[in-house]
Each structure stands twice: as structure tokens, then as C-alpha cells.
Amino acid sequence: MIRPEGDRSAMVNRRHAGCLPGQKRFLEEVKALRNPGQRLGVWSKLVTLPTLLSVALISCGGASNNPSSTSLNDDMTGTITVAYSTTYVFDSDDTSVIWWDKVKKEFEAAYPKAKLNLQGFNGTDVDLVNKVALEYKNPSTTPDVFMLPTGYVGQWVGSDYLLPLDSFVTDSSKAPFWKSFPKVIQDESRINGKVYAVNTGENDSAIYYNTSMLTKAGISVPWAPKNWNDLLTAARAVKKSGQNVVSFWAPAGTSAGAGGVLQGSANMVYGSSTPTIYDYKTNKWVVDSPGLRETFQFYKSVYSEGLGGSTSDLFSPKAVGRPVVLLKDHQMAIAIGSNWFADAWTEQNRHWATAAQEASAVPLPTSKGQAPGSASTLGGWAVSISKVTKHPQLSWGLIKVIQSDDNQTYIANRAGFVPPSQTVAHSDGFLNFAPPFNKAFGDTLPNSKLVPSEQEGYPAWVQGIGQATGQIATDPNTSVDAAIKILHDTVANQVGADKVETLK
Known part of the structure; x- marks a missing residue:
């Protein structure tokens, strides 16, 4: 699909003042190299120069308002919010609505005392990350869960925004899907030895x-x-x-x-x-x-x-x-x-x-x-949990719903992804959607590597x-x-x- 990209030069100039010297040079490099034309295809969604620009913008922001620790206790009641792109991940806006409505329905059925607030953002991946970054500046506006490109995770961890997820992914009862992820996918959002996001789809x-x-x-x-x-x-x-x-x-x-x-x-x-x-x-x-x-x-x-x-x-x-x-x-x-x-x-x-x-x-x-x-090469999108969430267990419950085989299959087929789970990648639901191509890319995934x-x-x-x-x-x-x-x-x-x- 083709997603038009807006001119972000004014934002670059406004952000220069708050950057470290190395970050300022990085912004200047990106501004000089960026392609003002259109981006085509899912690869361009993941690691384009405008995407790198947004990473730099985040890294130039102010200090985190997050507390130093988060209690993992949760009574599994209340409302949580998930932030995501409504117009950039899926092949069409309609399929995005269908998938997220399905996730909401399944989540609220699994947790009857909880509600899920869907907070979708229009625009490119750059727009998404910049808008959500503003919300993260204040704990009262920070979404509990955020679906973002994996290339940004390190920057958000550096700003102390994300909750480590190791206590969840190391528990097979909480993360039954984790063992089916190749090691390269498990490590995709592992920063300084800790996992901060769980992949929802890959491109190779x-x-x-x-x-x-x-x-x-x-x-x-x-x-x-x-x-x-x-x-x-x-x-x-x-x-x-x-x-x-x-x-x-x-x-x-x-x-x-x-x-x-x-x-x-x-x-x-x-x-x-x-x-x-x-x-x-x-x-x-x-x-x-x-x-x-x-x-x-x-x-x-x-x-x-x-x-x-x-x-x-x-x-x-x-x-x-x-x-x-x-x-x-x-x-x-x-x-x-x-x-x-x-x-x-x-x-x-x-x-x-x-x-x-x-x-x-x-x-x-x-x-x-x-x-x-x-x-x-390898790149993808992932879901993370905010460090200031009051509902860490409930937020993980949402990730568990997102990672069901059925939901992985749907987003893979309708967003042009390879499922992170090898079980799903070798399932008929994925292989038969675009045969024989999906099999080749599923087989490629375990040997793929992230670009730096x-x-x-x-x-x-x-x-x-x-x-x-x-x-x-x-x-x-x-x-x-x-x-x-x-x-x-x-x-x-x-x-x-x-x-x-x-x-x-």
C-alpha cells in the first residue's frame, strides 16, 4: 500500500534546541537524507529515515515522569487504554477496525470486570510515535499498552517509559505463545538483558x-x-x-x-x-x-x-x-x-x-x-506496557489476547506480516492465505537479523x-x-x- 508522508522539517527545527550535540547531528543527517516522496510497502513502515527521525525526536525529549518501580499487583478490574495506529499497520482502515474491535470483545469477555479503551491515531508511524510520546510525558495521560514499531523500543526504554516484561514471558501459563517465538524474535525488544515489548508481526x-x-x-x-x-x-x-x-x-x-x-x-x-x-x-x-x-x-x-x-x-x-x-x-x-x-x-x-x-x-x-x-533483514511491530500503569496484570491480559493464534493470523494476513509464532507461521490459516509465498518468508524468519x-x-x-x-x-x-x-x-x-x- 502507499502511505503519503508529510513534511516534518518544521518539527525538526523546533526540536534541535533540546538535543545533545550527537543527537542534533543525527537529526541533521536524517533531514539531509530523508526522501520527501511516498513510502511504499510494509518495509518502509518499519525502518525508513523518517522513522529514524521520530526516534531522534523522542530521544531529545525531557526526562521521564515515571516512578522508579511499578507494583505488579492487580485486581483485574477497571479500564485500561491501548494506543495504536488506525491507518498505518493494516492494508485498509476497515480491517484495522475489525481486528481491534475483535480484540476488545475478546478481552472484555475474558476479563468481565474490565473495559478496554481503544485509542487509535491516524497518520504515519512518525505521527503515531510523536503523538503518543506527548501522552507519555504525563502519567495521567499515558496509555497502559502501546503498539509501536520495534525500532523505537530502545529509545522508549532509554526514557524509562516501559515496564520490563520478563516476569510474564518466563511464565508459560502467562505467555504460552512465547516458546513458539524464535530466539531472534524473543530478543528483538530485549534491552540490557530485559524484555520490554512482545512482537505482533514481522517483515523479512x-x-x-x-x-x-x-x-x-x-x-x-x-x-x-x-x-x-x-x-x-x-x-x-x-x-x-x-x-x-x-x-x-x-x-x-x-x-x-x-x-x-x-x-x-x-x-x-x-x-x-x-x-x-x-x-x-x-x-x-x-x-x-x-x-x-x-x-x-x-x-x-x-x-x-x-x-x-x-x-x-x-x-x-x-x-x-x-x-x-x-x-x-x-x-x-x-x-x-x-x-x-x-x-x-x-x-x-x-x-x-x-x-x-x-x-x-x-x-x-x-x-x-x-x-x-x-x-x-528483520523488522516488526510490538506491544509494550507503560511503567506507570495501575493495571500491569490486566495490561498483560490484553497482550495475551492479542497473541492468540487467531489474532496473530488475522493481523499477519491483513497487514502483510510474518507471524512471530512459528506455530502460526506454519499453520494453514497463514500458509494458505498467500501460497506459496508465506511459507518461504516464515521459513526465513528464524535466520533474520535486525538492522542497527x-x-x-x-x-x-x-x-x-x-x-x-x-x-x-x-x-x-x-x-x-x-x-x-x-x-x-x-x-x-x-x-x-x-x-x-x-x-x-
Whole structure:
């Protein structure tokens, strides 16, 4: 789906005065890099540069009004409030209303002496977080439960807004769903050893392909590439077969911002022999490594051999969504893409009724087939509990209702998510909604990794790798060394030479 984004430059300027020097520089980086166009698809919901802008805005706010501790005693009576987006998570506003009304009905049936107040907010994820952040400044207006993008959780914990949930998730009677979450999902909102939010849906990436195009090229289907050479072999065969289509979509350039990196080069880095973007041990950005060199060499192969997309598509403001259309219109054979593509093909404006018969998806393999065998970026939405709530047990009761298999299935299918629960991800209700695509993305989830979007300087790394891949797409004669230099110089110039490193 397409969600328009408003101009937030005035808000940036107003917030500068209250920021620390490093945060101010971060805001300036984001403002310089942000794409004023439209955001397409669920990936863009999760970790776009405007999203990072909102994170910075929150981190520049005043001190928390929260008390130092919260009693977990609760008589399970009274009213709790949940804050959420009415217009940004689901495919349509109608499905959002249906799901939240269903959750409210089930919650009030499970807890007859309690009421649930639904506090929905219109607008983008940026609007949602900024509006709710104002409510958190005063305990009397703070919602008990908040559904937010996982990329924000660390900032809210840093403001001392959220209640640790370990006492709930470690109790199987209170969190029967928790054991079905892969460790990477359990750890997604674990900050300094404590869990502060529970995931409600994920986005990851894999490989889409047109079955008939690969068959005509002599590639056996179902296709199961084991390494990057298998990807290139298939793409070369498609080109050689003379089908006059894009053989392999590898997102490049900066026009799509963080969304393009999430659906493209970051996946390749995570599938490389050095799957590190940010070194948490040294607190430095990796700007040269064997894995980055593998990634840039892969891009050189794609674009020097004429396998990739046109620069007009790659550098379009709508680049994130172009493969959705090109695959549907039978103009593309293979693409790195997000799980929301399949969901988009169920929508009226991009409907592809025969997608399940004409296309398929497989996990993105690692560069040489090394463990764990597949790789992907990761991002999602989660529910948290306020540290000042007077009803912690009741608030957890709401999260338990939200995490039912049925509710996970509904939000996954109608918001373009992969369910965090492996039980739900392998259920017929999810697999049969958008077959065969949902299975591939469910299988990919356990090996997915978060991008370090919470770190200051992430916009600079996004810009650097976007410029490097864009240069290769524009001039395939660009050397790997030159691409590395572009990434190094872009990041070092913006975050400081002492904040970057080379891994051997």
C-alpha cells in the first residue's frame, strides 16, 4: 500500500534546541537524507529515515515522569487504554477496525470486570510515535499498552517509559505463545538483558521468481538456490534465453532510502561471510570487510552483465514498490523482495490473481551456502506496557489476547506480516492465505537479523551503501575498492573517522 508522508522539517527545527550535540547531528543527517516522496510497502513502515527521525525526536525529549518501580499487583478490574495506529499497520482502515474491535470483545469477555479503551491515531508511524510520546510525558495521560514499531523500543526504554516484561514471558501459563517465538524474535525488544515489548508481526526478505521464466531458461522448478552463484547462474540463463525481462532485481541507489537497503543490499551483507553492519563490541560502523566486498562483487556481476533493473526504476522514488509491479506484469524473472509483496498482490490496485500459479519464493541463500543457510533483514511491530500503569496484570491480559493464534493470523494476513509464532507461521490459516509465498518468508524468519537502525549514524551507513551500489549500477566498471571507498568516506565524514572500522 502507499502511505503519503508529510513534511516534518518544521518539527525538526523546533526540536534541535533540546538535543545533545550527537543527537542534533543525527537529526541533521536524517533531514539531509530523508526522501520527501511516498513510502511504499510494509518495509518502509518499519525502518525508513523518517522513522529514524521520530526516534531522534523522542530521544531529545525531557526526562521521564515515571516512578522508579511499578507494583505488579492487580485486581483485574477497571479500564485500561491501548494506543495504536488506525491507518498505518493494516492494508485498509476497515480491517484495522475489525481486528481491534475483535480484540476488545475478546478481552472484555475474558476479563468481565474490565473495559478496554481503544485509542487509535491516524497518520504515519512518525505521527503515531510523536503523538503518543506527548501522552507519555504525563502519567495521567499515558496509555497502559502501546503498539509501536520495534525500532523505537530502545529509545522508549532509554526514557524509562516501559515496564520490563520478563516476569510474564518466563511464565508459560502467562505467555504460552512465547516458546513458539524464535530466539531472534524473543530478543528483538530485549534491552540490557530485559524484555520490554512482545512482537505482533514481522517483515523479512527472500527471493521471488517467475516459474515459467526460469523453466524457459532451463532452470528446474521448484528452484532451491544454495548460494549466490546459483542466483547468478539462473539470472544469466534467463538473459541468455532472450525473454527480454529484468533477470535479477537487486535494489541499488539512494532514492528508496532505508526501504531500498532493507530490501536489497542489507540482506546481502547479512548473507555474506561477514554479516555485520554495526560492531556492538567496538560501537563502530563496518565500512570494509570480506562480506561487504562479496556484496559489491555480486552487484558488479549483476550490473556488468546486464542482469539488473534499469536505473530509471532503481533510482525512482517508487523503487521499493517497482518489483511488485514488474513481477505482476511479467517483466521480471527474479527479485530480492519483502514478504509484503505477496500481500500487495491481494489488493485491488495491484491485484495478481494468478500469482500463486505463476510465481514462487525461496529464502535468500548465504554467499557460499555457509550456516545458517539463509539470511534476511528483520523488522516488526510490538506491544509494550507503560511503567506507570495501575493495571500491569490486566495490561498483560490484553497482550495475551492479542497473541492468540487467531489474532496473530488475522493481523499477519491483513497487514502483510510474518507471524512471530512459528506455530502460526506454519499453520494453514497463514500458509494458505498467500501460497506459496508465506511459507518461504516464515521459513526465513528464524535466520533474520535486525538492522542497527537505533544507532546514531545509521542514516549515514544507509546513504553510503546506497551510493556505492548506485554507482555500480550506473557504472559497472566501478571497482570493489572504489565502492568500499564510497561507503567509508560517506560514513566517516558524517559520524567521524573514529566511528568506523575494517573487519578482516
